[in-house]
Amino acid sequence: MNSGKKYFEMHHRKWIASVFIVTYICTTTLSLLPVSKIRNALFDPIRPLVLYSGLWQNFILFAPDPPKSNVGLTATITKRNGETAQWQHPVRKGLNIFDHCNKERYVSFCSYYANYNEVFRPDFARFIARSYRDDGNPPQTVTLERYWSDIPPPNIGLSQAVAPTENHCPVFTYSVKSSDLQ
8 A cells, every 4th residue: 555655656746747847848849939920829828927937948149130239237226325336237258157057047137038028127126125235224216227239240240349338228217115125
């Protein structure tokens, strides 16, 4: 009887793992398909779950239309006494291979989702505010600012240094509540 229960538990775990793996493969495949009415009809209902779970994938770097600019995100934190602090997300340049692997999702999140998806901005601003928590001088506002510089096409930009960050604009301002700092 005990071996039957053990078999059932092992079989049950394998079944759950298999369902997860198949679901992940199907979801990733669906998200990587070219945009079409059928793909959108299947993917749009599960898009929020995929984004919030961190299971999203894209190969925008390679094809069919690679990015034409380097983008990033900074935040200006204004404290109660008017003092300001600057926060900047980590950049890939200068990271060793281990840090690059460790921080890739975080860098990608800052570069893409926090920049272009309004849904994430309030939570991200609260996260930044908590990292600057000071009981005597708490953060009052967090302003997220996008910065970018154009990447020259390969035939023009060959053997030229990439231009420094040239453009920036505020994309979101959040008024911090005391409950956000808990």
